[in-house]
Amino acid sequence: MARRKAVPPPSPDAGLPILPRHIVDHPRLSSAELREISDERLAWFQAKGVDAGDWSKVYPIILASWKAHGIPSALDRARSRLEPKDTDR
Numbered sequence: 001m002a003r004r005k006a007v008p009p010p011s012p013d014a015g016l017p018i019l020p021r022h023i024v025d026h027p028r029l030s031s032a033e034l035r036e037i038s039d040e041r042l043a044w045f046q047a048k049g050v051d052a053g054d055w056s057k058v059y060p061i062i063l064a065s066w067k068a069h070g071i072p073s074a075l076d077r078a079r080s081r082l083e084p085k086d087t088d089r
Contacts, residue, residue, distance in 0.1 A: 017048050019065040 023041050026034065045052040052058060066073055072080070 016061050016064040017050075018068045019044060019061060021065075021069045021071075024062060024065045025069060025071050 019041070023037055023044065026037050029037065042052050045058065050057050050061065063073065065071075
């Protein structure tokens with residue numbers, strides 16, 4: 001099986017479109033709400049002319065959107081779960 005190529009992070013001046021916050025930041029939603037957001041995200045990508053099935057095009061937009069809205073990346077969120085808390089000491 002071939003390895004996937006790493007997607008480089010977008011440069012700040014890449015001019016990427018930014019997803020609305022409610023599409024990229026959706027904690028604790030029901031399955032019906034997630035389906036609605038997924039449909040809205042697909043429609044947004046189609047309106048911008050981005051192939052939603054092409055991860056190499058979608059992921060930089062998601063990263064740029066997280067950064068623009070001040071949402072920590074998935075890696076940052078995973079690291080924060082692994083950091084020792086005051087109660088762990």
